[in-house]
Amino acid sequence: MGVWLVILVGVALVLAGAYYNWQREQKRRDLLAQWVLANKWTIAPRDDQWCARWTGAPFDTGDHRRACNVITGTWKNNGFVSFDYSYQTHSSNGQGGTRTQTHHYAVSAVHLSGYLPKLQVTPETMLARVGDAVGLSQDIELESEDFNRAFRVQANNPKFASDVLTPRTMQLLLARPHFSWRIDGADILCWQHGEQEPAAVTAVVSTLLDVVAGIPSFVWHDYGYDAGSTTLGGTS
Numbered sequence: 001m002g003v004w005l006v007i008l009v010g011v012a013l014v015l016a017g018a019y020y021n022w023q024r025e026q027k028r029r030d031l032l033a034q035w036v037l038a039n040k041w042t043i044a045p046r047d048d049q050w051c052a053r054w055t056g057a058p059f060d061t062g063d064h065r066r067a068c069n070v071i072t073g074t075w076k077n078n079g080f081v082s083f084d085y086s087y088q089t090h091s092s093n094g095q096g097g098t099r100t101q102t103h104h105y106a107v108s109a110v111h112l113s114g115y116l117p118k119l120q121v122t123p124e125t126m127l128a129r130v131g132d133a134v135g136l137s138q139d140i141e142l143e144s145e146d147f148n149r150a151f152r153v154q155a156n157n158p159k160f161a162s163d164v165l166t167p168r169t170m171q172l173l174l175a176r177p178h179f180s181w182r183i184d185g186a187d188i189l190c191w192q193h194g195e196q197e198p199a200a201v202t203a204v205v206s207t208l209l210d211v212v213a214g215i216p217s218f219v220w221h222d223y224g225y226d227a228g229s230t231t232l233g234g235t236s
Contacts, residue, residue: 028195032069035198041073050083050107054184056120058105058191062087067107069196075205082108082201085191106196109189110208114225119155119164120182121173124148144170150178160219169214176207188212 036043050067051059059065070083085105093099140153140161147170155161164183181190188211190204220226 028197029069031198032071032196036071036073039073041071043072044070046070047083050081051085054182054187054189056118056182056184057122057180058085058087058103058107062089062103064088064102071196071201075202076209078110078205078209080108080110080205080208082106082196082205084195104193104195105191106194106200107189107191108196108201108204108208109187110205110212112183112186112188112212114220114223115186116183116219116223117155117157117160118182118184119161120153120180121165122152122154122180123178124150124152142170143167144174146170146174150174163219164211164215166214166216169211172210172214173207177203179204179207181208181211 033043046066046068047070048065048067050070051065065087066085068084068086070081072079072081074080083106085107086102088100088102090098090100140155140158141148142153142162142165144167147165151173153161153165179190179192181188188208190208192200192204217226
């Protein structure tokens with residue numbers, strides 16, 4: 001009888017936890033929907049085309065990749081997209097079975113006015129030291145020691161990284177919440193562990209736009225473009 005009681009209590013706790021998580025997720029989606037409506041943006045429950053748009057972290061890993069709560073709109077006169085990205089990985093549980101883990105990220109992106117070389121900036125952590133961006137060089141040291149301690153910079157062209165990350169841009173990034181971002185072709189995108197929240201989305205998009213605004217005009221000219229307004233996901 002004692003064993004069955006333990007089992008029943010365990011099942012009840014699992015069900016209660018699942019119900020709590022479901023309620024929390026429904027509340028978050030309702031808040032996102034209200035926020036999107038108030039700003040005259042659009043939201044799609046799911047649009048997996050975004051899972052294949054970019055390579056590198058946090059993409060190209062695991063299976064069952066999903067892009068949910070996909071928001072497209074305009075912020076500070078620039079188009080952006082933001083969504084909840086998830087994928088699954090599988091490992092042995094040591095008992096002949098498989099354990100599945102779902103990984104969640106909040107992703108936001110803005111389209112650039114032209115194609116630029118790849119540049120990735122991630123918070124400096126022990127995990128970052130052992131994991132490199134696909135196809136990019138090792139950590140690039142810049143003039144700011146504070147920035148070097150706080151962030152890991154990777155690019156195939158160190159001069160391009162130094163040109164984009166001006167002293168003003170480095171100070172801006174140091175003063176704001178740290179997150180991972182990358183210039184990837186004609187996009188600049190960022191990602192963070194967890195799920196997107198209204199205030200966080202506009203905050204990271206604002207930082208991305210400030211990074212773009214801080215790119216010197218000669219950088220754009222070097223790659224054959226003029227710095228201009230950006231659009232993404234059909235917005236303007």
